[in-house]
Amino acid sequence: xxxxxxxxxAKVREQARKRTHLREGGEVRAKVTxxxxxxxxxxxxxxxxxxxxxxxxSRDVRDVQxxxxxxxxxxxxxxMITVELAGxxxxxxxxxxxxxxxxIFAEHVLGGxxxxxxxxxxxxxxxxxxKE
Amino acid sequence: xxxxxxxxxxxxxxxxCAGTACVSNHSFDVKEALEKEIRKHGLxxxxxxxxxxxxxxxxxxxxxxxxxxNIFYQQLSVKDIPHLVEEHFLxxxxxxxxxxxPPEEKKPVPVLSDIDFFKKQVLxxxxxxxxxxxxxxxxxxxxxxxxAMAKALTDMTPAQIIKEITLSGLRGRGGAGFPTGxxxxxxxxxxxxxxxxxxxxxxxxxxxxGAFMDRSILEADPHSVIxxxxxxxxxxxxxxxxxxxxxxxxxxxxxxxxxxxQAREFGLVGEDIxxxxxxxxxxxxxxxxxxxxxxxxALIASIEGRLGEPRPRPPxxxxxxxxxxxxxxxxxxxxxxxxxxxxxxAKWFSSIGTETSKGTxxxxxxxxxxxxxxxxxxxGISLREIIYDIGGGIPGGKAFKAVQTGGPSGxxxxxxxxxxxxDYESLTQAGSMMGSGGMVVMDEDTCMVDVARYFLSFTKxxxxxxxxxxxxxxxxxxxxxxxxxxxxxxxxxxxLLESLAPSIKDSALxxxxxxxxxxxxxxxxxxxxxxxxxxxxxxxxAHVCRELNTYTIDEKICLEVGRGxxxxxxxxxxxxxRGEKNTAHSINQEKCIKCGVCLDICKFHAVKVE
Numbered sequence: 174x175x176x177x178x179x180x181x182x183a184k185v186r187e188q189a190r191k192r193t194h195l196r197e198g199g200e201v202r203a204k205v206t207x208x209x210x211x212x213x214x215x216x217x218x219x220x221x222x223x224x225x226x227x228x229x230x231s232r233d234v235r236d237v238q239x240x241x242x243x244x245x246x247x248x249x250x251x252x253m254i255t256v257e258l259a260g261x262x263x264x265x266x267x268x269x270x271x272x273x274x275x276x277i278f279a280e281h282v283l284g285g286x287x288x289x290x291x292x293x294x295x296x297x298x299x300x301x302x303x304k305e
Numbered sequence: 306x307x308x309x310x311x312x313x314x315x316x317x318x319x320x321x322c323a324g325t326a327c328v329s330n331h332s333f334d335v336k337e338a339l340e341k342e343i344r345k346h347g348l349x350x351x352x353x354x355x356x357x358x359x360x361x362x363x364x365x366x367x368x369x370x371x372x373x374x375n376i377f378y379q380q381l382s383v384k385d386i387p388h389l390v391e392e393h394f395l396x397x398x399x400x401x402x403x404x405x406x407p408p409e410e411k412k413p414v415p416v417l418s419d420i421d422f423f424k425k426q427v428l429x430x431x432x433x434x435x436x437x438x439x440x441x442x443x444x445x446x447x448x449x450x451x452x453a454m455a456k457a458l459t460d461m462t463p464a465q466i467i468k469e470i471t472l473s474g475l476r477g478r479g480g481a482g483f484p485t486g487x488x489x490x491x492x493x494x495x496x497x498x499x500x501x502x503x504x505x506x507x508x509x510x511x512x513x514x515g516a517f518m519d520r521s522i523l524e525a526d527p528h529s530v531i532x533x534x535x536x537x538x539x540x541x542x543x544x545x546x547x548x549x550x551x552x553x554x555x556x557x558x559x560x561x562x563x564x565x566x567q568a569r570e571f572g573l574v575g576e577d578i579x580x581x582x583x584x585x586x587x588x589x590x591x592x593x594x595x596x597x598x599x600x601x602x603a604l605i606a607s608i609e610g611r612l613g614e615p616r617p618r619p620p621x622x623x624x625x626x627x628x629x630x631x632x633x634x635x636x637x638x639x640x641x642x643x644x645x646x647x648x649x650x651a652k653w654f655s656s657i658g659t660e661t662s663k664g665t666x667x668x669x670x671x672x673x674x675x676x677x678x679x680x681x682x683x684x685g686i687s688l689r690e691i692i693y694d695i696g697g698g699i700p701g702g703k704a705f706k707a708v709q710t711g712g713p714s715g716x717x718x719x720x721x722x723x724x725x726x727x728d729y730e731s732l733t734q735a736g737s738m739m740g741s742g743g744m745v746v747m748d749e750d751t752c753m754v755d756v757a758r759y760f761l762s763f764t765k766x767x768x769x770x771x772x773x774x775x776x777x778x779x780x781x782x783x784x785x786x787x788x789x790x791x792x793x794x795x796x797x798x799x800x801l802l803e804s805l806a807p808s809i810k811d812s813a814l815x816x817x818x819x820x821x822x823x824x825x826x827x828x829x830x831x832x833x834x835x836x837x838x839x840x841x842x843x844x845x846x847a848h849v850c851r852e853l854n855t856y857t858i859d860e861k862i863c864l865e866v867g868r869g870x871x872x873x874x875x876x877x878x879x880x881x882x883r884g885e886k887n888t889a890h891s892i893n894q895e896k897c898i899k900c901g902v903c904l905d906i907c908k909f910h911a912v913k914v915e
Contacts, residue, residue: 176579177573179455179579179580179581182446182451182452182455185443186447186452193436193437193444193447193448195314195315195317195318195373196372197436198372198375198418201373206397209395209396219347222316226314226316226351229314239316241395241396242396
């Protein structure tokens with residue numbers, strides 16, 4: 174490692190920030206859930222996850238949270254994701270591939286416009302039943 | 306570059322606390338288990354496990370914070386990990402049973418920033434705690450590490466740096482609270498002696514019982530200290546620095562060593578730093594653990610290889626310090642504050658705190674308190690906020706009695722002063738001191754005479770013996786306190802304590818002796834009646850001083866509730882208990898050695914103590 178100059182220190186900072194910005198908290202613009210039950214993984218959910226992570230990295234997006242969950246219940250339409258923009262109802266997408274994922278990311282997650290042709294529907298099943 | 310990171314970004318960062326407290330609770334095993342389970346599920350490219358420094362909430366370790374989301378998991382063990390990884394990190398369902406539930410509440414609080422312990426804290430010295438891996442310099446740089454140093458080395462003159470520190474109002478965090486800017490100015494203006502340069506020292510000889518501020522800063526963020534020192538070196542014109550750290554802090558020493566070698570490799574310490582022609586290097590000196598070496602002249606003697614004993618001042622280290630050269634010596638926490646002041650400006654720093662005490666202070670909150678841990682709070686916060694809001698109050702519903710601040714050099718502040726705002730002046734007025742930041746909380750079961758006796762036994766042991774007031778004075782005070790605790794004290798003892806304590810304060814050579822009487826003086830001031838009860842009634846109101854206790858058995862409870870279970874008799878070491886199964890038991894006071902075993906062991910609360 175050659176010794177740093179001022180400019181190189183700033184460069185190291187920029188590079189390192191890209192890897193650690195997730196820890197900084199702050200407002201999250203959107204949450205993307207990749208459904209990764211056995212059915213989802215078998216249908217290629219892993220490639221969806223990789224595509225999603227690489228597009229986030231290449232565009233240096235810092236306010237999108239990526240998570241995964243189990244089977245969404247519609248195994249025949251996997252791989253599936255759910256996109257939730259802050260303050261909006263979740264949207265489920267079905268029959269995905271990496272290219273579709275990238276398009277959804279650009280248009281819906283970043284652009285705010287639902288990609289109707291890949292969407293299954295808006296909203297989620299009811300899960301919050303009152304306790305006895 | 307020391308290490309190449311994975312090409313794709315991770316979606317989750319698991320911040321495992323690897324401060325000394327969590328490590329001793331096996332947090333490295335938890336980390337290993339996490340990594341193993343993550344590999345098992347093929348998630349290693351998506352999830353990064355990071356070992357951080359102390360998170361602060363030591364009571365609840367081992368700790369894990371999941372980012373993004375700031376989800377706080379606590380009291381983890383290896384057996385929890387497979388379930389946690391599968392549920393939360395694979396299936397995306399956070400596990401509420403591993404989250405923190407405040408005492409007397411039922412619902413867990415998932416997010417760290419919603420937990421009362423963290424809510425009122427303001428992090429300056431601990432700004433990177435839990436957010437970086439202290440063994441990777443890039444992570445410190447990502448959080449603006451060495452940015453202030455770059456500014457100081459290129460855009461600021463020494464006079465400008467000192468002016469900024471002076472205007473910020475920063476005062477020494479090691480104990481005495483001397484204005485930092487003033488000290489720097491003195492060293493800057495001191496003429497070089499012996500034809501050599503000037504020295505810089507970081508005092509990490511933390512020795513107060515129950516205090517771990519410096520250790521945690523060095524473990525969680527060693528680069529903040531290194532950066533502060535380089536800025537200080539430029540300001541005063543020093544060329545060499547020493548970090549004096551206790552050898553009992555192996556993790557702090559290791560992380561500091563690693564940080565220094567990485568900083569050297571990056572050209573952030575050493576020759577020609579960042580190509581600015583400014584050179585400054587830092588060595589680590591490991592102390593053998595004598596409390597008195599926290600005193601600056603004793604510390605300097607220890608670095609020079611002499612006995613760690615203080616010498617009279619003046620000359621102050623600013624004029625004649627290490628090897629007779631002008632020396633700037635500041636505490637770990639003081640150094641950690643410096644980069645933030647240079648980066649954000651004196652105005653920002655001085656907007657936090659009180660009129661005379663600016664910024665924040667790190668305290669180690671220990672003793673009879675629900676949330677033991679390391680807290681950083683703005684100056685001026687009340688004791689009540691620290692003890693009840695952050696500390697979560699006293700365990701077992703007991704009453705708060707007093708808090709000892711400033712360690713053995715400090716004093717006990719009683720419950721009636723709970724709304725005291727914490728700053729240098731208010732603590733001194735109350736008879737205590739800020740000290741380095743130890744805060745020992747005591748409840749109603751604490752005997753204040755015994756507390757004074759404990760601290761005096763500490764200072765008596767740690768007194769270096771060079772000056773008579775400290776060497777003999779602490780011994781005499783300890784003897785008196787021991788007598789009082791044993792029920793052999795007299796009224797004259799109190800008078801002797803009251804005349805001896807101020808004269809030791811006035812005449813001792815160094816800070817150790819000058820402050821050693823503080824625990825006695827404050828307990829006498831606020832809890833005099835407890836001393837009197839020990840002397841006149843031969844009783845210890847808190848039942849701590851065993852020789853003053855009388856143990857009896859309530860025969861009714863023993864027989865009717867406990868049915869004469871006989872456990873006490875079988876466990877009595879001195880055969881002082883009479884009775885057999887199904888009969889009421891009683892204690893023969895002549896044989897009783899007052900060990901208290903019967904009291905602890907009786908399930909039916911039939912044993913009473915007076």
